[in-house]
Amino acid sequence: MQEDDDDLAFFTKPIKKPPLNVTKRLSHSLSDSDENSDQEPSFEMPPLKHIRSESKHPSRTSTLTSAETEPTASSTLLSAGSPRRHDGDPLRNKEGSIDLEHGLHPYATRAATSVIRSNSLNTVDTPPTPFLDDDFTKRLEELDRQVKEFRNVSKDQTESNANIRLRDISPSKNADTTATASGLRTHSLPQTDSSNLAPNEPLASPQIDHVPVILQLAIIGQKVPGSTTFLPSDWESPLLFKVKSNQQFRRVRDAYTARKRIQDVVFVFQNRKLWDFGTPKGAGMLKIDTRLVIHAYHKEDYELLQQQRAQEEAKLLSSEEPKEIPLKRIISILVRPKKGQDVRLSIPVNTSVEDIIRKYCNQTEISFHEGIRLEFEGDWLEPKDTLENLEIEDEDQISILL
Incomplete structure (x- = not known):
């Protein structure tokens, strides 16, 4: 009877939830002890000090004392003297014992676990509680259902957003109707509309700011043979200029004309006229070198030079054209005398x-x-006439009188 009191004192001691297999064994041991007892145990609990003094297991008593000092033990107290019965609760057995899954605290302490392992009632192996397995399965099914529902909601939301985007960029209704009527399967894909891009949006390739290159230009005045234009004495003396690759030729020309004291100057680079609004970079000078020569002409001399070049090109074209050699047309005629041998001749028409x-x-x-x-044809032919003038054709027959 002293062991029953010790067991009762053990269960009234506040502990934390032990592992699942230990709680199952403990529940089974309690139900067996209740069925074997002839009378219900007294729910009037003696003082804890009295139980400790009468306990025959000093090790168990010391363990209970250590468990009492834990701060979370007071919130997990289970009173065996005032059990609450719920007829409609499936988690409670017929004897009114509390299901250990919901009755114990969800956290098990090391002291409570060691006490349960040392208890003599925990030596019987029992099958797992069906209520715990069913409840765990239900929880897993509920989690799977929630995950599927979340995926469906996310998929519907994504499709609705895609439909909204496709509706904005979809083609006209007439085009869709025509494609559907012709038996074609129409589909729309999201396309990038460049017109909707913000002007400040960065481009795909970063823009590189090109640093201007310094070029050294030697400008030399040129004279045209046969020109009567007045030019200064130092016209053919070169002038050196350092310009940037993005600087217009207008500024260079103004400085050159001011230095030479002459107006209407034309710059020429590689037989091409340089315009005032042009730049060295635009003229392709950077692809050649940074030290280049530019020819300067007076405007009248440049026009005269263009005329001379045009005449030379015309002469070259005329000399290269082959002279047309007139082709002599050959015809065949038959000369027949009244008496004698016929002769066929192949001769030119002239x-x-x-x-x-x-x-x-x-x-x-x-x-x-x-x-x-x-x-x-009945006419006598003059000796100086030609076949072409007489309109004699190929395969004609001429009579000869000897």
Whole structure:
């Protein structure tokens, strides 16, 4: 009976929640002790000091004393003398014992765990409590349901945002109707509209500020042969200028004309005129060198130079054109005498009648004389006439009188 009192004192001691397997064994041991007892134990608890003095287990008593000093033990006190019964609570057994999952404090202390392990009632192995497994399964199912619901809500929100963006950039209704009527599957993809970009938005490639390059230009005055324009004596003396690559030629020309005391000056670089609003960078000077030569012409001399170059180019073009050699058209005629051998001749159209008679005499080995004459379509042909003037064509037949 003293052991029952010790066990009762142990359970009334405030402890923290032990591990799950220990609590299951403890619950099973308590239910077995209640069924074997003939009468209910007294719920009137003797003083804790009296229980400690009558306890036969000094080690257990020392453990209880150490557990009492823990600050969280007062909030986890379970009174065995005033059990509360709930008929509709499935977590309570028939004897009114409290389910250890909800009755004990969720945190187990090292002292309470050591006491439970040393208890003689915790030696019986019991199967796991079904209520705990079912409740854990229900919690997992609830978590899975909440995760699925969250994913569905996120997916719906993403699709709605995409539809709003596509609605803003979607093509006209007529285009969609035409594509659908023709049996094509229409689809829209989000496109980037460059018109909506902010002007201050950075570009894809960073802009690099180019530092101007210093160039050294030597400007030399030029004279044109045959020109009557008055030029200063030092016109052909060069002047050196240091300019920036982004500086306009207008400032250089103004400084040059002021130094040479002459107006209407034209700058030429590699046979190309340099305009006042142009720059060395725009003229392509940076691709060549930083030390360059520029030719200076008076405006009238530059116009005269352009005319001379145009005439020279025209002469070159005329000399390069081949002369057209007139092609002599060859025709074939048949010369037939009244008595004798017929002769076919292939001769140019500019051959005279006299030459035709001579060729006929050479082929037939007849001596030539002025009495031999030709007849064509009833007309006698003059010796100086040509076949082209007589309009004799290819394969025509001419009669010869010997």
